[in-house]
Amino acid sequence: MARKKGRDISGWLVVDKPAGMTSTSVVNKVRWALDARKAGHAGTLDPDATGVLAVALGEATKTVPFVTDALKCYRFAVRLGAATTTDDAEGAVIESSDRRPTDDEIGAALAQFRGEIMQVPPQFSAVKVEGERAYDLARAGEEMELAARPLWVESLEIVARPDADTVELEMVCGKGGYVRSIARDLGRALGCFGHVAWLRREWSGPFEAADGVTIERIDALAKSPELDALLLPLEVGLAELPELKATAEGAARLRNGNPGMVLASDVDWGEEAWASYEGRPVAVGTYKSGELHPSRVFNL
Template identity: 50%
Template sequence: MSAPKRVKRAISGWVVLNKPYDMTSTQAVGKVRWLFSAAKAGHAGTLDPLATGILPIALGEATKAVPQVQDGTKVYRFAIAWGSATTTDDTEGSVIATSEVRPDRDALEAVLPQFTGTIMQRPPIFSALKIDGERAYDLARAGEQVDLPPREIDVDAIRLIEHDSTQSILEVSCGKGTYVRSLARDIAEVLGTRGHVSMLHRAAVGPFTDADAVTIEQLEALEGEARDGLLKPVWSGFGDLPEVRLDALQANSVRHGNNVLLTGAGAPVTLDECWASFKGEVLATGWVEFGQFRPKRVFN
């Protein structure tokens, strides 16, 4: 006899997963969704299979907060292996160019300021970006010419952690859309050599960091309420986003998608983005204009 079909649960919250090496983000979401028997799941930012680290997985109503987490700052620790460039700009690809040049610490630190602030970056050809409806990595694997134009990205800071003649380990804090593989490639080229990413770990995404992370093994070792206890609340995905607390009448109005006038001492008059709550539960995301909270996305 076949095993009984799992009943999907309307469970909501965040699993801050420390994604293991050689697992796709889609596989990770599928595994977590199965473990929690969740009716709905998604993730806040793809992480390469060869990368480890923070993959925020949203269950249920938390999927509505994915845009806020995706737009948050990312922190990556990565290693540049010196002397060779690859088709994928990491260890998965074939070597396409080599160099005998090995930069010293001073030379490397001297060029890092060129890669901070708002800069133009050419994405790797093996990326999920679309060209005429096709993924760039699918075209590249098929042997087709892939030409991705440079894009504007924001890099808050980049610093050197360790360095020797074979590789260097760096940490970068950056905005949405930054490709660390491209950073490694471009840093090497500016130094007159070649390089590719040999290690990549995402240490933070928006409000979530390594300190919040759990592993697949930890999730598998628990059951029921103990496993559910590892979920972070939906509102934890909002980070520093201002909270607007509503009373019962206001909350009922917002649940129906209506604007509400905020009252009381200190009530905000204008906020570009915020979230509204009632008794600690998320009601909606939205903004405040002329003293009114205007819901954009309502949570159940």
């Protein structure tokens, strides 16, 4: 098997994704600019969405699930009065209404979208239907019955009402949320229809848009030490997990995929954690009786 070209470089680059670019294109750009062998991202953003896209490189790709599972914050505008085929501004209008709800009506309706809710993904989404992506079937003109999925919504609030046709919202939610579905379902609940006009991910787990690097800056610093210097360490992606200190012997065992001894801590038996040795991450796993049982080992 041919080896992938590129450097064995590990860490995170937080990108402030621009509108009009796919998440995959951002990852490819970062991988090229850093000449990295391996790269991936922690949570897809729609092409027209902006904001945090955390790109993992090398061994940091093993920490991606811990970022995708973390809470995320979205700020977005709902255009009231029209439903579209895509639940955003790119789609064709399929239903419309002259009704415009008051701020109080919108505020009251938001209550049903907080906490543990069931959400049906948009027709144009990456959900698989009998092995095919829903957006491919939707583009072919097929209409599907997509199953509702659970979503935890920590908070959902009005942040601005620029005009009668638009309300700006901020939502903090868990993994797998579709902002377009929130806009669609809120519009229906208000009896006026609605779709996403624009969307920005403000933060995702430990990563914030304010710290994001623009595509223009990535292009300008490509293949340079200055771009390398913007990488965050692998362990930033483990911010949601407790850290354990491995012993020298424990670190050696963990690196070989075996349970390794860690120093005493307040981590509970059976809790997921990560272990470090001399300041470097060694493994992620489950803590049991003074040892970490690894599920992922870092080759650093």
